[in-house]
Amino acid sequence: MSGQPTERTLSLRGGMFEIRVADAGSGQPVVYLHGSEGPHDGWPDFLASLAERYHVIAPDLAGFGASTGAEHLRDVHDLVIHGLDLLDALDVARPHVVGHDLGGMLAAELAAVAGGRIGKLVLAAPLGLWNDREPVLDVFAVLRDEIDSAYWYDPASAAATAVLAHSSSEEEARRVTLLRHQNLSVATRFVWPIPDRGLNRRIHRVTSETLLIWGADDRVVPASYGERFAGLLPNARLVTLPDCGHLPMLERPAAFVEAARSLLDG
Amino acid sequence: MKLHWFHLAPWQNLPSDFTERYRSVWVDVPSKLWDPVEGHRHYNEYLDELEFADQLGFDGICVNEHHQNAYGLMPSPNLMAAALTRRTTNAAIVVLGNSIALYNPPVRIAEEFAMLDCMSGGRLVAGFPVGTPMDTCFGYGQVPATLREKYDEGYELIMRSWTEPEPFAFNGKFTQLRYVNLWPRPLQQPHPPIWVPGGGSIETWEWVAKRNHVYCYLSYSGYKRGKALLDGYWETIDRLGIEPNPYRAGFLQLIAVSETDAQAEADYAEHAKYFYDNCLHIYEGFADPPGYRTMPTLKRGLVGQHGKQVTAARKALTWSELVDQGYVVAGGPESVRQQLREVIKTLNVGQLMVLLQFGNMPKHKALKNTELFAREVMPALRDIWSEWEDHWNPTGVPAGKRVEPAALPSANGHANGATNGATNGASGGTHGSANGPAGAATSIGDESGRSARGTASPARETDR
Numbered sequence: 001m002s003g004q005p006t007e008r009t010l011s012l013r014g015g016m017f018e019i020r021v022a023d024a025g026s027g028q029p030v031v032y033l034h035g036s037e038g039p040h041d042g043w044p045d046f047l048a049s050l051a052e053r054y055h056v057i058a059p060d061l062a063g064f065g066a067s068t069g070a071e072h073l074r075d076v077h078d079l080v081i082h083g084l085d086l087l088d089a090l091d092v093a094r095p096h097v098v099g100h101d102l103g104g105m106l107a108a109e110l111a112a113v114a115g116g117r118i119g120k121l122v123l124a125a126p127l128g129l130w131n132d133r134e135p136v137l138d139v140f141a142v143l144r145d146e147i148d149s150a151y152w153y154d155p156a157s158a159a160a161t162a163v164l165a166h167s168s169s170e171e172e173a174r175r176v177t178l179l180r181h182q183n184l185s186v187a188t189r190f191v192w193p194i195p196d197r198g199l200n201r202r203i204h205r206v207t208s209e210t211l212l213i214w215g216a217d218d219r220v221v222p223a224s225y226g227e228r229f230a231g232l233l234p235n236a237r238l239v240t241l242p243d244c245g246h247l248p249m250l251e252r253p254a255a256f257v258e259a260a261r262s263l264l265d266g
Numbered sequence: 267m268k269l270h271w272f273h274l275a276p277w278q279n280l281p282s283d284f285t286e287r288y289r290s291v292w293v294d295v296p297s298k299l300w301d302p303v304e305g306h307r308h309y310n311e312y313l314d315e316l317e318f319a320d321q322l323g324f325d326g327i328c329v330n331e332h333h334q335n336a337y338g339l340m341p342s343p344n345l346m347a348a349a350l351t352r353r354t355t356n357a358a359i360v361v362l363g364n365s366i367a368l369y370n371p372p373v374r375i376a377e378e379f380a381m382l383d384c385m386s387g388g389r390l391v392a393g394f395p396v397g398t399p400m401d402t403c404f405g406y407g408q409v410p411a412t413l414r415e416k417y418d419e420g421y422e423l424i425m426r427s428w429t430e431p432e433p434f435a436f437n438g439k440f441t442q443l444r445y446v447n448l449w450p451r452p453l454q455q456p457h458p459p460i461w462v463p464g465g466g467s468i469e470t471w472e473w474v475a476k477r478n479h480v481y482c483y484l485s486y487s488g489y490k491r492g493k494a495l496l497d498g499y500w501e502t503i504d505r506l507g508i509e510p511n512p513y514r515a516g517f518l519q520l521i522a523v524s525e526t527d528a529q530a531e532a533d534y535a536e537h538a539k540y541f542y543d544n545c546l547h548i549y550e551g552f553a554d555p556p557g558y559r560t561m562p563t564l565k566r567g568l569v570g571q572h573g574k575q576v577t578a579a580r581k582a583l584t585w586s587e588l589v590d591q592g593y594v595v596a597g598g599p600e601s602v603r604q605q606l607r608e609v610i611k612t613l614n615v616g617q618l619m620v621l622l623q624f625g626n627m628p629k630h631k632a633l634k635n636t637e638l639f640a641r642e643v644m645p646a647l648r649d650i651w652s653e654w655e656d657h658w659n660p661t662g663v664p665a666g667k668r669v670e671p672a673a674l675p676s677a678n679g680h681a682n683g684a685t686n687g688a689t690n691g692a693s694g695g696t697h698g699s700a701n702g703p704a705g706a707a708t709s710i711g712d713e714s715g716r717s718a719r720g721t722a723s724p725a726r727e728t729d730r
Contacts, residue, residue: 070411074412074439138551140410140551140555140556141404141549141551141552141555142551143550143551178561178564178565180556181556181557181561181564182556182561183556184556184557185410185411185556185557185561186411186557187556188409188410188411188555188556188557189409189411189412192403192407192409192410192411193403193404193407193409194407
């Protein structure tokens with residue numbers, strides 16, 4: 001059984017980056033790369049489920065969550081190098097990579113420039129492309145009381161309230177607000193003002209077998225982007241989950257894990 | 267005590283239901299609300315008002331930079347400043363300023379400021395704001411997390427280009443130039459005085475203090491709320507062991523002077539309401555993007571200039587509340603004199619920037635406010651801080667030695683070529699009234715104005 005993850009800190013490049021990493025489970029390694037909003041609070045069910053079969057490794061990328069070093073990253077090129085440094089330090093051979101949002105974009109970038117280092121890819125509503133007619137939501141300008149309805153198909157659902165029930169005290173609310181500011185602030189380095197940093201010029205290099213998972217009702221990165229990714233990725237298929245927003249792994253954890261394992265277990 | 271006349275150049279023609287129909291006066295306020303003929307009138311009236319302030323003896327006239335908004339119509343303050351160099355004589359031209367990270371390459375600022383300094387005879391104050399998030403991050407797409415780093419690098423480049431006598435290479439993170447070689451150079455040496463408007467980032471205090479510049483807090487919340495910011499600055503000055511010369515600090519204050527307190531309300535209340543209701547109607551999502559303010563600033567709990575709390579605090583304030591709470595210093599001359607002495611002493615500021623035109627205040631009231639202030643209030647404030655020396659105002663060509671705009675020769679003489687040159691002046695004919703700055707001032711839209719703008723040949727035909 002997976003249980004709770006163990007935590008460790010990796011020091012990269014002589015202390016330029018202190019990277020918090022959570023590990024759980026055993027077996028073939030699966031690296032989970034979080035999105036612009038940063039690492040999940042706690043250990044969500046979908047990671048616990050994946051850890052029943054795999055060694056799940058969930059780092060906080062530089063500057064996000066408990067990790068440091070964002071000031072050394074100025075663009076996506078730097079971020080990709082950081083990802084490769086991190087894979088080296090994790091010392092895992094060809095891990096599968098599951099990435100959400102910004103993490104999905106990074107996973108695709110890594111696979112494009114260093115395909116030999118990556119196993120299979122699960123991309124959950126990744127950033128990285130742009131369509132003028134259906135722009136990605138400007139999450140940096142969303143009002144605080146509109147965030148939940150932007151990310152969730154149903155912010156009142158049991159799945160949502162279980163995740164969102166954390167800001168009970170004023171102190172806790174302040175911690176969450178500051179943490180969100182910190183995480184999104186790092187994300188601006190890679191996706192502001194438009195989350196297109198040329199992935200479409202490199203995506204043809206991705207040879208990994210890829211599964212795209214999209215919420216049919218994604219208000220952040222509309223589901224039409226899934227079709228676009230599927231058309232550009234040489235070896236991908238798309239699963240669209242109904243009644244689901246931008247957080248398919250949290251809003252539909254069982255369906256998400258089932259879809260992911262349909263690729264990873266094969 | 268130095269008193270500077272500040273213009274925001276607001277758009278005055280927002281519809282009465284603006285705040286219900288549109289979410290923001292900035293960033294995504296649709297430009298279909300712009301009326302070019304009204305724009306033509308506003309720009310000219312605003313320049314008139316700034317020029318009038320120079321004539322009345324204000325120490326400086328101030329312009330600033332904003333983008334994609336109906337709050338302040340100067341995307342290029344340097345264009346306004348350039349226009350002001352010609353019809354003003356004594357006032358410092360305070361460009362407050364150019365948002366460094368928005369210029370590519372930033373030497374453009376060094377060049378334009380050097381031009382303005384030369385054109386004005388060394389009357390320029392060079393302002394270097396980071397810029398509001400609406401202007402920089404949303405309007406101009408700058409990355410919030412790297413905005414300050416880019417600003418710092420651009421600042422270094424500008425300072426080096428002003429001070430290094432030989433061409434140099436600049437290998438920055440954000441700007442790379444194989445050859446930096448500034449032509450022209452500023453008139454004031456080594457460079458014009460530098461003022462830095464801050465909106466509440468604690469790092470700015472130390473940055474400004476260490477570089478011996480002026481820190482300006484451009485607040486619309488009045489001196490009672492501005493005190494927290496300026497106290498932080500003076501604590502920093504004290505901690506660094508720098509003398510607390512009041513001329514190191516500037517503060518912006520809305521002011522409304524009339525014959526009496528009651529008349530001030532009658533004259534100006536509606537324009538203050540327009541300003542606070544419409545001009546500061548900023549969508550919360552544009553006010554504080556992640557990364558724009560640093561984590562130390564956030565942890566200190568300082569409230570942003572345009573955030574929800576600030577907006578909520580001033581929502582639906584009545585005139586008397588605006589006055590009582592210090593948003594607007596208003597009243598008859600004696601009342602304004604007393605309040606401003608308190609503002610100046612409380613904040614320890616030597617550079618007071620007075621906002622005497624605000625919101626949809628028409629020109630005649632702006633001139634009245636300005637004239638009453640200059641005549642009835644300014645003299646009573648002059649003695650404050652006389653024990654200190656101001657090292658932060660321009661020191662260009664002395665007034666009597668500056669080159670002034672020359673009277674224009676008649677179009678007739680020049681259009682006919684060199685042979686007629688000797689006769690101009692005498693042969694000015696119907697266009698003689700356009701000669702000289704005073705004539706040009708009244709010429710907008712009238713006959714002499716049109717001929718002055720036209721090509722030489724129609725003028726020649728007319729004269730024949």
